[in-house]
Amino acid sequence: MANAPLKKIITFYCRFTPSYSAIGFYARRLFWRRTGTDFAGQTWLVTGGSEGIGGSAARQAVAGGATVISVARDLGKLKAFAASVKGSGKVLFEVADLSLQEDIRSLLTRLEERKVRIDVLVNNVGIQKRDQILTKEGLETSFSTNILGHYHLTRELLARKMLSENAAVIEVSSGGMYNHALAVKDLNITGSGYLGVRAYGLAKRAQVVLTGYWRQKYAATGKSFYAMHPGWVDTASVGRSMPRFRAMLKSVLRDHSQGADTIVWLAAKRPKQAGGESIWFDRKERSVHIFPHTPKTSDTAADLIATLDSFLQPGLGRAMSAERDADSRQGDAKLRAATA
Ligand SMILES: NC(=O)c1ccc[n+]([C@@H]2O[C@H](COP(=O)([O-])OP(=O)(O)OC[C@H]3O[C@@H](n4cnc5c(N)ncnc54)[C@H](OP(=O)(O)O)[C@@H]3O)[C@@H](O)[C@H]2O)c1
Numbered sequence: 094m095a096n097a098p099l100k101k102i103i104t105f106y107c108r109f110t111p112s113y114s115a116i117g118f119y120a121r122r123l124f125w126r127r128t129g130t131d132f133a134g135q136t137w138l139v140t141g142g143s144e145g146i147g148g149s150a151a152r153q154a155v156a157g158g159a160t161v162i163s164v165a166r167d168l169g170k171l172k173a174f175a176a177s178v179k180g181s182g183k184v185l186f187e188v189a190d191l192s193l194q195e196d197i198r199s200l201l202t203r204l205e206e207r208k209v210r211i212d213v214l215v216n217n218v219g220i221q222k223r224d225q226i227l228t229k230e231g232l233e234t235s236f237s238t239n240i241l242g243h244y245h246l247t248r249e250l251l252a253r254k255m256l257s258e259n260a261a262v263i264e265v266s267s268g269g270m271y272n273h274a275l276a277v278k279d280l281n282i283t284g285s286g287y288l289g290v291r292a293y294g295l296a297k298r299a300q301v302v303l304t305g306y307w308r309q310k311y312a313a314t315g316k317s318f319y320a321m322h323p324g325w326v327d328t329a330s331v332g333r334s335m336p337r338f339r340a341m342l343k344s345v346l347r348d349h350s351q352g353a354d355t356i357v358w359l360a361a362k363r364p365k366q367a368g369g370e371s372i373w374f375d376r377k378e379r380s381v382h383i384f385p386h387t388p389k390t391s392d393t394a395a396d397l398i399a400t401l402d403s404f405l406q407p408g409l410g411r412a413m414s415a416e417r418d419a420d421s422r423q424g425d426a427k428l429r430a431a432t433a
Pocket residue numbers: 140141142143144145146147164165166167168170189190191192217218219220238265266267268322323324325326327328329330331
């Protein structure tokens with residue numbers, strides 16, 4: 094029994110390392126055709142676009158001639174990033190903390206005032222927290238950053254007609270979503286029962302479901318909606334949130350441009366999708382389930398949208414959260430009583 098977790102860990106790394114690391118990238122690249130990356134005249138908005146995967150996507154877009162609006166929190170980092178980018182396009186930047194819905198509202202206002210029309214939206218920002226941290230708006234930070242903010246930004250850009258007719262919306266999800274079924278009630282855990290890796294995985298699953306929803310809703314338009322995952326990439330957030338994972342696999346982790354490759358390829362190629370939910374990885378549409386437990390949920394895309402909408406109405410989302418947390422505390426108390 095003591096060896097069970099070890100066996101699980103070994104099975105996990107044997108199964109995923111060859112594919113998600115740079116090894117998988119180099120092997121698959123042998124079969125790729127050259128794709129043109131002419132983005133001249135396009136405007137991109139990249140969240141978390143001052144470093145890591147988002148930074149590299151922004152760099153590659155500028156190299157192809159795009160104007161990229163990079164959004165992040167740290168003005169100094171954004172300025173340094175913009176100054177370092179080379180290409181026929183350019184980088185503009187906007188400071189916003191995308192874990193805060195009020196910052197997203199004011200970002201939207203600024204963009205609308207400037208009459209910005211976006212051709213490629215890369216919802217890239219994503220964080221994994223070990224400890225439960227609430228934003229000043231009272232939401233769990235990874236929920237607010239990884240899914241609610243993505244939904245908020247996209248919903249409003251669509252409603253305000255700030256996405257061009259043939260825009261592409263690209264959600265940067267994670268292989269971590271494969272462990273989790275959609276569980277909308279567990280997305281925002283502000284009380285007991287929080288586990289950072291689960292909160293992250295649930296939000297990443299929700300991104301995939303959300304993308305399927307947008308795709309269906311806007312099927313009659315020229316817009317494209319893609320979810321992708323980048324594999325395992327050696328970025329600052331991996332160093333912070335998973336130091337042991339990074340130390341162990343550092344020599345085979347992908348570099349930033351390999352992590353951003355499928356984002357840029359999707360934006361350039363706009364491939365047709367089989368329909369329903371899917372996730373792209375290394376330029377190929379993949380199944381959204383690899384474990385038998387994850388399709389088994391009664392939660393639907395409609396439930397997800399209703400829940401996300403509720404969090405964007407003042408007061409209502411918090412009330413739902415409080416109800417869920419009360420349930421969870423009761424559950425914890427029952428468990429403690431049963432095991433005492
Ligand atoms: N790296 C991997 O192996 C891996 C694997 C699977 C999925 N992913 C996904 O890929 C995406 C990018 O990850 P990454 O590893 O490239 O991250 P990263 O290197 O840590 O980059 C983070 C970027 O996001 C910005 N940012 C962080 N929090 C923000 C906030 N609250 N508001 C606005 N901007 C914020 C940062 O700038 P500031 O600090 O200035 O805000 C920076 O530009 C995420 O969605 C992640 O879940 C990554």
